[in-house]
Amino acid sequence: MAGLKENLIIEFQDLEEIIYLLQNVSEYDLSGYSKSSLKRRVERFLQVQNMDIVDLKNTIINVKDFQHYFIQELVVNVTEMFRDPHFYVSLKKNVIPYLKTYPQIRLWSAGSSTGEEAYSTAIVLNESEILERSFIYGTDISPRALDIARKGVYPLSKIKSYTENYLQTQPTSDFSSHYTAMYDAAIINKEYRNKVLFSTHNLVTDNAFNEFQLIMCRNVMIYFDKELQRRVLNLFYDSLSLFGFLCLGSKESLYAHDIKNNFKVIDKQYNIYQKIK
Amino acid sequence: MQLASNIILIGGSAGSYTLIAELLEQLPSYFDTAICIVLHRNRQYDTQIEKSLSRKLKKNIVSAFDKLDICKNHVYFAPAGYHLLIEPDFTFSIDSSEHINYSRPSIDVLFETAAQIYKEKCTAFLLSGANTDGAKGLRIIEEFGGRIIIQDPEVAPIRTMPLAGKRETLNPEIWTDSKIVSYFNTLN
């Protein structure tokens, strides 16, 4: 690996300076992100770019618009369709019957990355025959991820594992009926793409923008410290209608947060909650 | 529950489970450190290992989760499907970034972040396995002043991982299974 510094490690102090510089030149505030996790992302960035920490500081200060590129490299966009398939089983069993009682259903996939979660949810809504009256908002900090999400085009190479996930959700149709294969890619059906609107929204700095019957924010808050998690949970609380649902990732819970008192646990294992006051 | 000031890390893959179960069984009823384990496993099994061990051994054996305090007298397993990291405030964080050495959780990720927080109060064991995860992590622990121990490749069921650990580090201690087990048996 000529030229690549192996195992580059920076000091926590350097990380603080990077965070501070970014705050000065942009709207981005990374001060509430989990430090060790963020530090590894910065180290990886330096390694791939073959930069050192001084180069990085200079670039943040001097190169116009660098911060947008940088932030998109720092966040973790890893996602898949029907991630944690049993979550979707629980959704169908415990949440959908309740959603069915609403004439109009608004859902928010916060930190939607490249859109797989929003489309998976749309497919479940369709199987439950409520897609017609539903609308999903997908938001993320990364415009690049949102561009991919809007297109709804995924490499065919990933479809195999997505299909395996889907088969575990007790589906009522074939996975292949939800997309069209073209060359080496699969495009999600238009009936789903029409039901999702993707836009940028920064959970650290932006506010509530609508009222929802269901909010899912999965594998996003693990990158935040407790204090920032508290802010984001309050934002979700304010954005949920009474008796609306909050869905977190499979290793995230409200357990450490006072706001849990305003929610009822619907599924302890898959971290589904309902706002009750 | 008190935060641990010392941490013991164990990284293992194929062929390491029996030894891990054995050394946990030998633990005294109280120990002053936190023990943290990355065991490569199929995502399907999820939390069954820690559940059955904790029931059987009646000890605090849990699956680590996001922002959990790292406490004395506790054994933590990295949750399947996530990397496990240690934060400067002595809590865990988890992340679902790319696999490292085809693994998530990756032993390297835990070792590397623990090294920088616990420094010389970090002791790490690298056990049997068919890949090279953990070797770089061991080197970083060594650089930060921690203690590193490798299961003797001659006795490890699969020696690729211990051998990689030996290659990558300067002064690892090479221990037999019985020495490893007795270390855990006499922890205090």
Ligand SMILES: C[S@@+](CC[C@H](N)C(=O)[O-])C[C@H]1O[C@@H](n2cnc3c(N)ncnc32)[C@H](O)[C@@H]1O
């Ligand atoms: C690991 S992905 C989760 C994708 C999907 N929810 C899932 O569970 O598979 C995390 C996403 O959170 C986004 N993110 C990180 N910080 C954010 C912020 N401050 N505001 C909004 N989104 C953010 C990242 O861009 C990334 O797409």
